[in-house]
Amino acid sequence: MELVGRHDAIGAGRAALASATGAAVAIVGQHGSGVSEVIDALAEQALNDFDRPTLRGSGRFDEAEIPLALLRELAAHDASGSLASTLVSADRAALADAVLDWACAHANATAIVIDDFQLADETSRITLLHLARRVELSTTVVIIGTHDGDDVFDLSVVELMPMSLDELLRVLTDRAGVSDSGVARQIAALADGSPLVAIEVAKALDEPQRRGTEPLPSFAITATPIRHAFEHAIAALPAETRAALCVAAAEPTGELRTIAAALGVLDSSLERLEPAEAAGVITIDDGAVHFDHPIRRSVAYRQLAPASRRATHRALASALAAPRDAERRAAHLAAGVIEPDEQLAADLELVAEAAERRRDHLEARRWWLAAARLSPRAADAERRTARGERDATDDDPLAGLTKAERRVAAVVGAGATNKKAASTLYVSVKTVDAHLQSIYRKLAIGSRAELAVLVTQADLAGAAAAG
Helix, strand or coil, X not given: CCCCCCHHHHHHHHHHHHCCCCEEEEEECCCCCCHHHHHHHHHHHHHHCCCCCEEEEECCHHHCCCCCHHHHHHHHCCCCCHHHHHHHHCXXXXXHHHHHHHHHHCCCCCEXXXXXXXXXXXXXXXXXXHHHHCHHHCCCEEEEEECCCCCCCCCEEEECCCCCHHHHHHHHHHHCCCCCHHHHHHHHHHXXXXXXXXXXXXXXXCHHHHHCCCCCCHHXXXXXXXXXXXXXXXXXXXXXXXXXXXXXXXXXXXXXXXXXXXXXXXXXXXXXXXXXXXXXXXXXXXXXXXXXXXXXXXXXXXXXXXXXXXXHHHHHHXXXXXXXXXXXXXXXXXXXXXXXXXXXXXXXXXXXXXXXXXXXXXXXXXXXXXXXXXXXXXXXXXXXXXXXXXXXXXXXXXXXXXXXXXXXXXXXXXXXXXXXXXXXXXXXXXXXXXXXXXHHHHHCXXXXXXXXXXXXXXXXXXXXXXX
């Protein structure tokens, strides 16, 4: 099916796939702009039109703090098994170079196609950007889809612009069955250039509304139409299916075996998911449940009351009894209770210490703070909180900054003016100004000289120069 208004993005992806050497291209757009559809189309063309072995993966909100999550998903699609071997054998500090070496040594002209890169875990994100920036040394093609252009500004970037009115009208006619031009124009105006919002809103209408014989529902004039657009497909499902969807949404791996076991604990079964699969909300393949969109996953999780969500997490925890699942089990147990529990807090402390041993400070901090929240005694809560805060700051004076703030800090701390930083990072000067104000406040500093010292300590300036 032709993707209306996305010829530039498809053309750039095909040019990369046709390259005799390695190439990288990033497709960037706002949520609902059609990034995922472009990525899906290019993945299909990589395999069918260019005969490239294709490794597909996607960043996921619930896996953003799980090291190597995205790389492991890619490795699962590598028939040779060589990428998985690389991930197992490489030292974490040298992982980026090891994956680049893998791509250079790989005999097949592989395509790596990634969606929702903005949700990738930090380790995978850094490793894959290192590969993309040096991919011309290999025959591998890297295609990245993301809603955040900050990470990929130095790659070949194609930005998906909002669709014109004519393009949206064509999409609504061809793909959503909207036959009345007046209705199509109302939806197009509501969508504000987003094909995904337009299609989803149209799907929420009944036939008389699509024909223009009945008015559009009230959600069509609210300030948050996109949530309504993603809610309708779930709201139409049976209650038992919605409850089963919450279980699937709560398990970040999507692992079918675990979801099935948790459903059994809740006196349900995988059969309850069949209406959701028939409606296109999920697909079930390769032993996993996949949602059609991250927003839909979020809606599926939050459409149950908090008490029901906690019961869901407890059921998932009971399904994860193997020693290798200790961290996943702890995460579900922590999300499944609100009352203090010293035994659980002590278990989380052990998980935090394990994360410390592998020098995963962000993960360690997560577990220390979870343990503190569940500590019955104030002294234990204070000790665990202090340990978590120490893990976040000992090795990195800029640990309290967001990713975007760290990028600004790296460039400004290396001596760039605000204007130069804006140009380098492909953001506005106003954005740089706002980030700097936040940076100064969080770090309790008042000058560029002080920032430069902290940046040097964090080794961010050198990392920025190395690209």
